[in-house]
Amino acid sequence: MAQALNGLEYGMLLFLLSVGLTLIFGMLGVVNLAHGSFYALGAYAGIAVAVFTGSFWLALCVAPLVVAGVGAAIERSCLRPLYARGPNAQVLLTFGFIYVFDDLLRWLWGSHVRSVAPPAALAGVVALGPGRFPVYRIFVILFGLAVALLLWLALERTRLGAIVRAGVWDAEMAAGLGVNVARVFTAVFAAGAGLAALAGVVAVPIQAAYPGMGVEILVRTLIVVVIGGLGSLEGSLAGSLILGQAETFGKAWLPDSSMFIIYGVMAAVLLLRPTGLFGRALR
């Protein structure tokens, strides 16, 4: 039971991370290898704000905005010139940013592990059946669900969401119908970066922050996005929940081979069903 809840909490964290990656891919066609770096940057920026102001909640609001700004700047200055040059150049560019951010984080905040305690309102544990479960982890689960719901509403029920969906479906046609696609691209990339940073801040009270955290989580995020289907919100939620459980239980039952099997599943999905669970065929 506690194991399953841990998996659920971890899955929600993966969802916050992967939903940005999948939206960026769906809209821009870019596999953003620097996504893990946005996550790490969010975590460190969150710690800085939390330590400076003493408020975790303020960190949860400010850090994602800062990182979204960084994302917007990167999209406009570096990615935009590469859209015409195909996926190889884009992937290489985002790989380069891993190096840059890794060093910047060490420079600004040092190499040691840092953490902050969860806010007072969420400290402590609750009794759950026979065991106990930290309140903060329950908060992460509910927070992830709330973000999923909000994102779904934003995409399905608002004008802006309709524009984004149109862009994901067919950017050229959307541009032909008068949508400023370039601006939507920037907005989506910024939002994706902001979501990764949000995951980073949320993760800090549980897993602490260290400079290599981005690279470590990136591959898991890719697994989620591949299994769920590139470009799909529902897929990213389903993929996150699946990987969250698979990794939590895998570590307990098959400690030696669980990661090998998970990477193997990623490869198999790419080969046999590249659209994943919920994706759709790409042009």
Added chain:
Amino acid sequence: MRSARRLALAGLVAVAALPWLVGSYPVKLAQEILIWGIFAMSLDLLMGYAGMLSFGHSAFFGLGGYVAALALRGWSPSLVSALVLPAAAAAAAGLVVGFLSIRVSGVYFIMLTLAFSQMFYAAAFNAEWLGASDGLPGVPRPRLIGLDLDRTEVFHLYILAFFVLALVALARVVRSPFGRVLRGVEDNERRMVALGYAVRRFKLAAFVVGATIAGVAGSLEAQFNGYISPEALFWTTSGEALLMVSIGGAGTLAGPVLGAAAFIGLQSLLSSYTEHWTLILGAAFIGFVLWAPEGLLGLARREAGG
């Protein structure tokens, strides 16, 4: 062309003479550059010639290293352990991984090859008999008749011999009709299919040749360091080589070597002045991707051509 060959020959002679001219640290750097130069050249056969951006190349590099380490430690310190077995293992793995990977393209190829290298990483990381996260230490250098490879200058010439072997082999491959077909695939895959070329077979052959040479580079890396660890298999090891290829110039053989020299040279040079050498390297790499996709070699040619 002829002057380029003369330049390369002069460069090789100069590199061969290094152990008698400079101290042990620059010699070590040169050896590292030669090994990573082999690795980067083998990756460039996929990336620069056939247009396949593979994050799985580290799997073959690491596999070669592990096979060499096991054979040199446990079986026999011979050239068979140091060259034949690692190359054969990497070729076999390259055949399987390549056969599957070339079925998809674009970002799917990138992610599939990444998944494969991570499978190798996870397998080695969790295998007690491979030393788990620590890897295999105490890898001896092979014994060749009458040669003591523990002596710096002998080992230096040994690595240089492998480098020349890889360079000559790859030069023959890329200048052959086969290499021209690969270039055609990189340029426009559909056109090559329409012209009747069995494109998949050509891509697979390139993948296997690249994997084999990467395996040899990995074996040399294990002999150079005296150990091999799962890090060698991790996908970012492929990324590092991709970075070298891009900085030097993809689609050439000198480019990846130049890139390896720039990467390793800068790393050692900058790290003695500043801790922030990864920032500088990363920023330089981003600059190359944005403004000089043809790399250092391309820049040099642009200068020369006016």
